[in-house]
Amino acid sequence: MEHYTPIYVNTSGKSICVIGGGRVAERKVKGLLLGEARITVISPQLTPELEQLHQESRIEWIARSYRNGDLRGAFLVYAATDDLLVNTSVVQEAEAASILVNDAMSSGNSRFITPSVVRRGRLSIAISTAGAGPAAAAEIRAVLERQFGDEYETYLDFLHQMRMEIKSRELSPAVRSKLLRRLTEMNMLEKIRTGQFHWWTAEEIGDWISRNQEEM
Numbered sequence: 685m686e687h688y689t690p691i692y693v694n695t696s697g698k699s700i701c702v703i704g705g706g707r708v709a710e711r712k713v714k715g716l717l718l719g720e721a722r723i724t725v726i727s728p729q730l731t732p733e734l735e736q737l738h739q740e741s742r743i744e745w746i747a748r749s750y751r752n753g754d755l756r757g758a759f760l761v762y763a764a765t766d767d768l769l770v771n772t773s774v775v776q777e778a779e780a781a782s783i784l785v786n787d788a789m790s791s792g793n794s795r796f797i798t799p800s801v802v803r804r805g806r807l808s809i810a811i812s813t814a815g816a817g818p819a820a821a822a823e824i825r826a827v828l829e830r831q832f833g834d835e836y837e838t839y840l841d842f843l844h845q846m847r848m849e850i851k852s853r854e855l856s857p858a859v860r861s862k863l864l865r866r867l868t869e870m871n872m873l874e875k876i877r878t879g880q881f882h883w884w885t886a887e888e889i890g891d892w893i894s895r896n897q898e899e900m
């Protein structure tokens with residue numbers, strides 16, 4: 685069985701090359717947009733949505749078939765044409781240049797695969813079946829989306845804010861980690877779900893930190 689190591693990649697400012705401009709390429713591009721990469725699609729044709737993204741200058745488009753050499757300077761590559769031979773050539777060029785490559789037609793040829801993702805603000809849960817059942821990955825995503833609702837977005841923004849505050853103070857590592865752990869034990873999610881949550885003022889944050897620090 686192939687083994688894939690999960691990582692979350694910061695693609696900001698990097699060049700990403702997508703070969704092919706169909707439905708599958710469109711899904712890959714949409715998943716990449718938040719990452720602020722420079723996305724170039726190389727394909728004679730685009731779906732209407734990709735065309736729209738090109739018009740809005742959110743992606744670059746090279747309107748022709750793939751040619752050897754097109755991947756120069758790319759950080760990540762997606763081979764998403766409907767032609768097995770083309771995808772295989774893309775994989776070969778990428779592998780020779782040590783560029784991470786995804787082949788949408790074959791998990792076996794892919795150096796990395798695209799997971800199904802649940803997104804709730806700062807929270808993302810990625811699901812992979814190692815290519816065994818992409819539809820099952822999507823099904824599991826739907827289950828998790830019901831379990832992890834929109835309240836997680838607020839919850840993680842709150843944790844992030846508190847984490848920044850706690851880290852900015854001169855506290856011992858032991859106190860800091862206790863405070864951070866305590867934050868997750870406060871049932872905040874329930875408060876958000878039931879409408880009892882409000883954003884803490886600087887004063888409330890300061891009070892909470894001193895109160896909890898004293899109790900340790």
Ligand SMILES: C[C@@]1(CC(=O)O)c2cc3[nH]c(cc4nc(cc5[nH]c(cc(n2)[C@H]1CCC(=O)O)[C@@](C)(CC(=O)O)[C@@H]5CCC(=O)O)C(CC(=O)O)=C4CCC(=O)O)c(CCC(=O)O)c3CC(=O)O
Pocket residue numbers: 711712715786787788789790791792794796797798799800801811812813814815816817818819820821822825
């Ligand atoms: C290996 C991988 C490579 C990669 O693309 O990275 C791959 C490969 C292939 N997919 C195929 C088919 C389908 N893929 C989907 C959907 C998704 N496929 C995605 C990922 C992956 N697909 C990677 C493995 C992920 C894992 O680990 O499980 C998702 C999760 C993410 C995304 O694409 O963004 C996204 C769901 C997003 C969501 O909804 O959350 C659907 C359903 C649909 O289209 O609605 C079908 C039709 C039903 C079916 O066939 O099961 C085929 C056969 C093509 C043919 O007919 O020849 C191959 C080729 C092969 O199997 O080798």
Ligand SMILES: NC(=O)C1=CN([C@@H]2O[C@H](COP(=O)(O)OP(=O)(O)OC[C@H]3O[C@@H](n4cnc5c(N)ncnc54)[C@H](O)[C@@H]3O)[C@@H](O)[C@H]2O)C=CC1
Pocket residue numbers: 703704705706707708709726727728729730731748749750764765766767770787788789818
């Ligand atoms: N990984 C995944 O999630 C899935 C993968 N697939 C596989 O992906 C393939 C593509 O699927 P779709 O996007 O639905 O097909 P599609 O037919 O909508 O798109 C194919 C795209 O490739 C472009 N293309 C063809 N030859 C090219 C070349 N030489 N250079 C550059 N671009 C070229 C076409 O212009 C078109 O834009 C399918 O044939 C299937 O094997 C299918 C479903 C899901």
